[in-house]
Amino acid sequence: xxxxxxxxxxxxxxxxxxxxxxxxxxxxxxxxxxxxxxxxxxxxxxxxxxxxxxxxxxxxxxxxxxxxxxxxxxxxxxxxxxxxxxxxxxxxxxxxxxxxxxxxxxxxxxxxxxxxxxxxxxxxxxxxxxxxxxxxxxxxxxxxxxxxxxxxxxxxxxxxxxxxxxxxxxxxxxxxxxxxxxxxxxxxxxxxxxxxxxxxxxxxxxxxxxxxxxxxxxxxxxxxxxxxxxxxxxxxxxxxxxxxxxxxxxxxxxxxxxxxxxxxxxxxxxxxxxxxxxxxxxxxxxxx
Amino acid sequence: xxxxxxxxxxxxxxxxxxxxxxxxxxxxxxxxxxxxxxxxxxxxxxxxxxxxxxxxxxxxxxxxxxxxxxxxxxxxxxxxxxxxxxxxxxxxxxxxxxxxxxxxxxxxxxxxxxxxxxxxxxxxxxxxxxxxxxxxxxxxxxxxxxxxxxxxxxxxxxxxxxxxxxxxxxxxxxxxxxxxxxxxxxxxxxxxxxxxxxxxxxxxxxxxxxxxxxxxxxxxxxxxxxxxxxxxxxxxxxxxxxxxxxxxxxx
Numbered sequence: 001x002x003x004x005x006x007x008x009x010x011x012x013x014x015x016x017x018x019x020x021x022x023x024x025x026x027x028x029x030x031x032x033x034x035x036x037x038x039x040x041x042x043x044x045x046x047x048x049x050x051x052x053x054x055x056x057x058x059x060x061x062x063x064x065x066x067x068x069x070x071x072x073x074x075x076x077x078x079x080x081x082x083x084x085x086x087x088x089x090x091x092x093x094x095x096x097x098x099x100x101x102x103x104x105x106x107x108x109x110x111x112x113x114x115x116x117x118x119x120x121x122x123x124x125x126x127x128x129x130x131x132x133x134x135x136x137x138x139x140x141x142x143x144x145x146x147x148x149x150x151x152x153x154x155x156x157x158x159x160x161x162x163x164x165x166x167x168x169x170x171x172x173x174x175x176x177x178x179x180x181x182x183x184x185x186x187x188x189x190x191x192x193x194x195x196x197x198x199x200x201x202x203x204x205x206x207x208x209x210x211x212x213x214x215x216x217x218x219x220x221x222x223x224x225x226x227x228x229x230x231x232x233x234x235x236x237x238x239x240x241x242x243x244x245x246x247x248x249x250x251x252x253x254x255x256x257x258x259x260x261x262x263x264x265x266x267x268x269x270x271x272x273x274x275x276x277x278x279x280x281x282x283x284x285x286x287x288x
Numbered sequence: 289x290x291x292x293x294x295x296x297x298x299x300x301x302x303x304x305x306x307x308x309x310x311x312x313x314x315x316x317x318x319x320x321x322x323x324x325x326x327x328x329x330x331x332x333x334x335x336x337x338x339x340x341x342x343x344x345x346x347x348x349x350x351x352x353x354x355x356x357x358x359x360x361x362x363x364x365x366x367x368x369x370x371x372x373x374x375x376x377x378x379x380x381x382x383x384x385x386x387x388x389x390x391x392x393x394x395x396x397x398x399x400x401x402x403x404x405x406x407x408x409x410x411x412x413x414x415x416x417x418x419x420x421x422x423x424x425x426x427x428x429x430x431x432x433x434x435x436x437x438x439x440x441x442x443x444x445x446x447x448x449x450x451x452x453x454x455x456x457x458x459x460x461x462x463x464x465x466x467x468x469x470x471x472x473x474x475x476x477x478x479x480x481x482x483x484x485x486x487x488x489x490x491x492x493x494x495x496x497x498x499x500x501x502x503x504x505x506x507x508x509x510x511x512x513x514x515x516x517x518x519x520x521x522x523x524x525x526x527x528x529x530x531x532x533x534x535x536x537x538x539x
Contacts, residue, residue: 194377195379197377198377198379198390199390199394200366201337201339201366201371201373201377202366202367202371202390202391202394202438203363203364203365203366203367203391203394203395203442204363204394205360205363205394206359208363208394
């Protein structure tokens with residue numbers, strides 16, 4: 001209680017130092033939040049592509065139901081396929097209508113006849129995509145084969161790059177914030193050197209003297225984390241409608257509130273850790 | 289209670305602050321450390337609270353071996369000793385009340401308990417009306433009494449007073465000395481470094497003379513002090529009244 005009070009007094013009496021400490025922490029947690037969004041989002045997109053029907057085979061108009069059934073059996077027998085879904089011309093039209101329900105002009109132009117029937121095939125593993133696609137291409141009733149292997153590998157490459165940059169940036173910013181905060185807290189310790197000496201002579205334990213400074217570090221960290229999280233989450237929520245239309249059909253957004261709160265919780269834990277770490281650096285350096 | 293055995297202190301500059309000093313102070317004693325400036329009085333007091341370490345010899349205070357005391361025990365030892373520092377060492381951004389309650393805070397006393405104790409002690413030193421003032425608003429004598437109150441608040445076994453009357457006028461000095469003798473009567477050991485011949489002679493307590501870092505004379509107290517004690521008290525009462533009158537006139 002007492003140490004919280006003196007920590008608060010320290011903060012109030014040097015607002016610019018407090019502001020600097022909070023800003024550097026805010027910056028760190030902005031980076032943490034944004035990169036978390038990017039990483040979680042992109043891995044969800046990858047998962048989506050990996051789990052969704054990965055090969056789509058469009059049938060020629062003249063394809064007979066019998067041939068289609070034979071092809072389905074043939075594919076199932078390879079053991080590489082986890083699911084096959086037949087999409088008839090009518091189903092295709094439904095999907096088309098759903099995707100373009102806001103654009104009446106596009107809807108008018110299209111009838112079921114124009115759209116091909118298709119197979120949506122999920123592979124067991126992503127490596128199975130190539131052989132499945134080969135089998136389909138050989139079939140005489142198939143007009144076209146599309147599969148997202150390239151999409152996935154491009155995305156994976158991007159995600160890896162984002163992850164590396166993100167982790168490097170977060171580590172760098174964490175160090176910067178630890179040192180900036182340690183310097184600020186160190187300055188405060190130096191300012192209070194006389195008080196500290198008096199308290200020691202009166203019989204204060206080292207921890208009695210250290211606690212307010214450690215609390216101060218934790219305070220800066222926590223406030224920085226909350227501000228950083230608020231800004232980034234606000235931005236994400238604001239951008240959600242736009243991003244949703246951009247990521248048409250990929251169920252990444254909106255991010256559930258629970259997940260955002262979990263992120264906040266984790267960031268606060270990290271903030272407390274950074275606060276304690278930097279106060280400790282300062283305390284060990286300036287309070288012997 | 290307090291024992292310095294063949295203690296020497298050599299400072300970084302090569303100068304000996306103390307050389308081969310041995311001193312025993314019993315529980316409940318009141319002793320004066322007397323000597324010119326730089327003779328080593330403050331050095332002795334600093335050794336007792338382990339503000340500095342001796343170069344040689346041993347220091348024992350309240351059964352603690354001060355030289356080899358464990359880090360965890362140092363705060364315990366220091367809480368047993370109330371110190372009135374020569375430069376007072378008050379915190380100027382805190383009120384009288386906060387300064388005096390600092391040792392209680394440090395000792396982890398509850399605020400409700402602390403308020404009662406602080407009031408008692410401030411009453412004892414006659415500062416109850418000033419408890420919400422800041423040190424800059426007080427006179428020299430009042431500041432000295434704040435320092436005494438802070439030294440008293442934990443009811444220490446020992447009080448070390450480093451020239452507590454150093455820059456005070458005669459009347460105020462006597463008030464301070466009276467407070468200290470009162471405390472001593474309740475069983476607290478008091479070691480007071482001073483130049484004030486008047487006080488030393490009147491009280492008739494044990495006087496340890498120090499010169500150039502050595503004890504040159506250790507005079508046991510004599511009985512004359514009891515006779516003078518009444519006089520001292522009366523004087524102090526009179527002074528207080530005068531003080532009050534003066535303040536009333538000012539205000």
